[in-house]
Amino acid sequence: MIERIIIAGSGGQGVMLLGKVMAQAAMVEGKQVTWFPAYGPEVRGGTSHCMVTISDQEIGSPYITEADTLIILNQPSLEKFKGKLKRKGTLILNSSLAKIDPYTKMQVFSFPFTDIAMQIGNIKVANMAALGCFASAKKIIKVKNILKVFKSIAPAGNLEILRVNQQALEEGQKLNHG
Amino acid sequence: MEKIFKRSESLYDVATHYCPGCGHGIAHRLVAEVVDSLGIREKTIGVAPVGCAVVAYDYWNFDCSEAAHGRALAVATGIKRVRPEKIVFTYQGDGDLAAIGTNETIHAANRGENISVVFINNAVYGMTGGQLAPTTLLGQKTATSISGRTKKEHGYPLKISEMLALLPGVCYIERVSLENPQEVLKAKRAITQAFENQINNLGFSLVEILSPCPTYWGLSPKEALDWIKLVMRKEFPLGRIK
Amino acid sequence: MAKTKILLSGNEAIAQGAIQAGCSFYAGYPITPQNEIIAYMAKHMSVPSGIKGQAPRVFIQAESELAAINMVYGAAAAGARAMTSSSSPGISLKQEGISYIAGAQLPAVIVNIMRGGPGLGNIAPAQSDYFQATRGGGHGDYHVIVLAPASAQEAYDLTQIAFDLADKYRIPVMILGDGILGQMMEPVKLSAGKIKVNSVKNWALGGCQGRKPNIVKSFFLREGDLEEFNLRLQKNYQVIKQKEQRCESLFLSDAKVILVAYGTMARIAKSAMSQLRSEGKKIGLIRPISLWPFPQKSFQIKNSKVKYLVLELSYGQMLQDVQLAVNGRQQVEFLGRSGGGILSQEQIINKVKKLL
Numbered sequence: 001m002i003e004r005i006i007i008a009g010s011g012g013q014g015v016m017l018l019g020k021v022m023a024q025a026a027m028v029e030g031k032q033v034t035w036f037p038a039y040g041p042e043v044r045g046g047t048s049h050c051m052v053t054i055s056d057q058e059i060g061s062p063y064i065t066e067a068d069t070l071i072i073l074n075q076p077s078l079e080k081f082k083g084k085l086k087r088k089g090t091l092i093l094n095s096s097l098a099k100i101d102p103y104t105k106m107q108v109f110s111f112p113f114t115d116i117a118m119q120i121g122n123i124k125v126a127n128m129a130a131l132g133c134f135a136s137a138k139k140i141i142k143v144k145n146i147l148k149v150f151k152s153i154a155p156a157g158n159l160e161i162l163r164v165n166q167q168a169l170e171e172g173q174k175l176n177h178g
Numbered sequence: 179m180e181k182i183f184k185r186s187e188s189l190y191d192v193a194t195h196y197c198p199g200c201g202h203g204i205a206h207r208l209v210a211e212v213v214d215s216l217g218i219r220e221k222t223i224g225v226a227p228v229g230c231a232v233v234a235y236d237y238w239n240f241d242c243s244e245a246a247h248g249r250a251l252a253v254a255t256g257i258k259r260v261r262p263e264k265i266v267f268t269y270q271g272d273g274d275l276a277a278i279g280t281n282e283t284i285h286a287a288n289r290g291e292n293i294s295v296v297f298i299n300n301a302v303y304g305m306t307g308g309q310l311a312p313t314t315l316l317g318q319k320t321a322t323s324i325s326g327r328t329k330k331e332h333g334y335p336l337k338i339s340e341m342l343a344l345l346p347g348v349c350y351i352e353r354v355s356l357e358n359p360q361e362v363l364k365a366k367r368a369i370t371q372a373f374e375n376q377i378n379n380l381g382f383s384l385v386e387i388l389s390p391c392p393t394y395w396g397l398s399p400k401e402a403l404d405w406i407k408l409v410m411r412k413e414f415p416l417g418r419i420k
Numbered sequence: 421m422a423k424t425k426i427l428l429s430g431n432e433a434i435a436q437g438a439i440q441a442g443c444s445f446y447a448g449y450p451i452t453p454q455n456e457i458i459a460y461m462a463k464h465m466s467v468p469s470g471i472k473g474q475a476p477r478v479f480i481q482a483e484s485e486l487a488a489i490n491m492v493y494g495a496a497a498a499g500a501r502a503m504t505s506s507s508s509p510g511i512s513l514k515q516e517g518i519s520y521i522a523g524a525q526l527p528a529v530i531v532n533i534m535r536g537g538p539g540l541g542n543i544a545p546a547q548s549d550y551f552q553a554t555r556g557g558g559h560g561d562y563h564v565i566v567l568a569p570a571s572a573q574e575a576y577d578l579t580q581i582a583f584d585l586a587d588k589y590r591i592p593v594m595i596l597g598d599g600i601l602g603q604m605m606e607p608v609k610l611s612a613g614k615i616k617v618n619s620v621k622n623w624a625l626g627g628c629q630g631r632k633p634n635i636v637k638s639f640f641l642r643e644g645d646l647e648e649f650n651l652r653l654q655k656n657y658q659v660i661k662q663k664e665q666r667c668e669s670l671f672l673s674d675a676k677v678i679l680v681a682y683g684t685m686a687r688i689a690k691s692a693m694s695q696l697r698s699e700g701k702k703i704g705l706i707r708p709i710s711l712w713p714f715p716q717k718s719f720q721i722k723n724s725k726v727k728y729l730v731l732e733l734s735y736g737q738m739l740q741d742v743q744l745a746v747n748g749r750q751q752v753e754f755l756g757r758s759g760g761g762i763l764s765q766e767q768i769i770n771k772v773k774k775l776l
Contacts, residue, residue: 020605024427027607035427035605039453039543060691061684062604063762221627223498226637235635241625243497244637246520249490252482256494256502257625259478260445264498264627282490285483 009073132172199399201389248279290347308394437579489517499624505531519558523638527586544760545599675704
């Protein structure tokens with residue numbers, strides 16, 4: 001098994017964190033994993049992306065030339081990375097901020113992660129709704145392990161942050177069954 | 179017969195390699211006397227520069243390190259931070275401290291490193307053959323300012339001590355001269371002050387010493403001392419700067 | 421869940437490895453793509469070392485690369501385990517200090533997380549500082565030991581080994597990585613053991629109480645002295661060449677084509693090898709871990725029909741060491757990209773198929 005995921009959005013949407021949580025959850029499951037960021041001069045704004053590779057074998061290049069899955073949080077990122085998805089690959093798309101041609105050959109999971117996050121009460125957790133959607137769509141990492149990671153990295157005592165992230169994750173996970 | 183002067187324990191009994199009338203010998207002796215008088219020989223670490231004083235450690239009987247040209251204060255920073263209980267000083271010429279090492283000098287001073295600096299200003303590069311130094315006076319002839327330093331071609335003599343005095347991290351700066359025995363005694367007092375400041379953890383201290391270089395000034399040793407008094411001191415006035 | 425594993429970038433793994441090795445002095449200057457090292461050290465060097473009798477750990481953000489390496493010189497002269505880190509253009513600036521450290525026989529660890537060059541180049545991963553690292557880099561007849569990790573775990577482990585080698589041979593040791601290694605995060609198993617530091621450094625500066633003064637220097641003006649000193653250095657280098665070659669070799673016994681690559685490039689080469697072997701192709705791999713000394717012993721293959729394919733993120737630098745090691749016995753081919761281009765598994769496979 002090898003799963004190559006490119007995660008992209010605008011700076012500030014929590015793209016790097018999404019990838020790191022995913023990588024840590026994969027590590028918790030005992031899988032091999034690499035997380036590789038774009039490390040250009042952009043600090044805020046612009047498009048931001050990272051690459052996560054999860055495998056049960058030794059991983060070669062952490063740089064992904066052809067992705068199995070794209071997780072895309074805004075339109076410019078979709079334009080930039082859709083060419084990197086393999087044929088019939090999986091696209092997890094934030095429909096609040098990006099639209100795609102319905103006749104595409106990709107396997108598309110398009111949901112309004114940003115709107116879901118706003119309903120929960122914190123726009124910043126759109127990334128975790130997308131992660132929940134990925135977890136249920138690809139069955140590579142378990143939600144309970146993502147929750148373990150949340151608990152290990154959440155600022156001590158800040159239960160509200162933990163709660164909104166957890167809620168976003170769970171709502172994202174439910175979407176595919178709707 | 180009563181012995182009223184003897185060689186310091188911190189000074190080896192070796193023949194000098196310096197030119198006749200050079201100020202380095204006196205400055206080396208002053209440092210050694212101060213180290214002995216403060217009883218710190220066994221915890222002193224000196225950092226020698228690149229320049230005429232490159233082998234200063236051949237004269238001093240305590241631990242020493244060489245430093246690349248201009249980097250003495252970076253090396254001293256590394257030593258002092260690792261061994262804060264030791265007494266660390268640099269001994270640097272004007273080319274080392276005020277030209278190639280200006281950056282290291284300013285930033286060590288600005289960090290307020292608890293280090294003492296003995297800065298020899300003889301207005302010329304000695305070791306390499308008498309070239310223009312940052313401290314060379316206007317009109318002074320050197321191997322690389324053949325008709326004399328001009329402000330148009332070379333800019334002005336750099337007053338690094340006055341510059342450093344502006345930095346809040348600097349504790350003490352004094353300019354002294356080796357032109358006569360009275361001034362030599364004052365120089366010794368200033369070096370003592372710089373070392374005592376370090377012992378008392380007061381931060382960065384620097385003593386600038388106007389020092390004769392008869393060879394590259396084209397003067398006799400006696401004339402060189404007079405030149406400090408009559409010419410050099412006008413550009414570099416003596417006294418406490420900070 | 422392996423409890424001791426944590427997710428670290430290669431840069432962070434190097435920093436954590438240094439701390440685990442008892443590094444008590446770090447000075448550095450920011451430059452991409454190694455900024456995580458300086459940030460990690462800033463955060464963690466303020467925590468007491470826990471080693472009895474050792475002064476507090478020191479972190480300094482230096483005013484320049486030159487100042488940083490010379491601070492490391494001073495700290496090493498004073499007996500500390502000292503480290504600095506940078507990336508290609510910064511390492512060029514440090515070469516003066518590295519030469520002095522080699523000349524003064526001081527132990528120190530220098531990290532170069534390579535980026536594209538020449539000049540300011542770019543911040544993309546590259547392996548184009550191989551010559552500079554393995555041929556000395558600065559002025560004079562000297563070498564530094566060069567270790568090239570290929571994973572975050574190995575970055576952590578080799579950094580600890582680097583400090584031991586530096587002390588053992590009184591030599592600067594360089595950790596040579598690239599932007600991918602530095603930036604990529606991977607699970608790292610941290611060693612639980614106690615920090616062991618050999619504190620006997622009779623030559624170090626610390627005040628001459630009860631002994632003759634120590635002098636740390638690289639200056640030998642008297643006729644014959646420098647030659648004598650350089651011969652002593654060379655003798656040390658010969659011992660290192662014999663004892664410290666490090667290498668990973670895979671499937672050499674039946675290989676028809678042997679891939680040779682280090683660092684990140686070796687990971688991609690390994691993937692290509694696995695793919696080709698699954699197709700029944702007899703492919704092997706040599707991954708030099710020590711670049712100086714170069715693992716020449718691993719190239720003593722008799723079969724003259726074997727071909728080597730050297731893969732680098734440069735236009736052929738390690739290639740020269742492979743050619744020297746093979747010494748004309750077999751064919752040596754090369755494939756490389758530089759300036760931000762990364763060789764893909766497919767490019768390697770296509771080239772290998774042409775050689776078979």
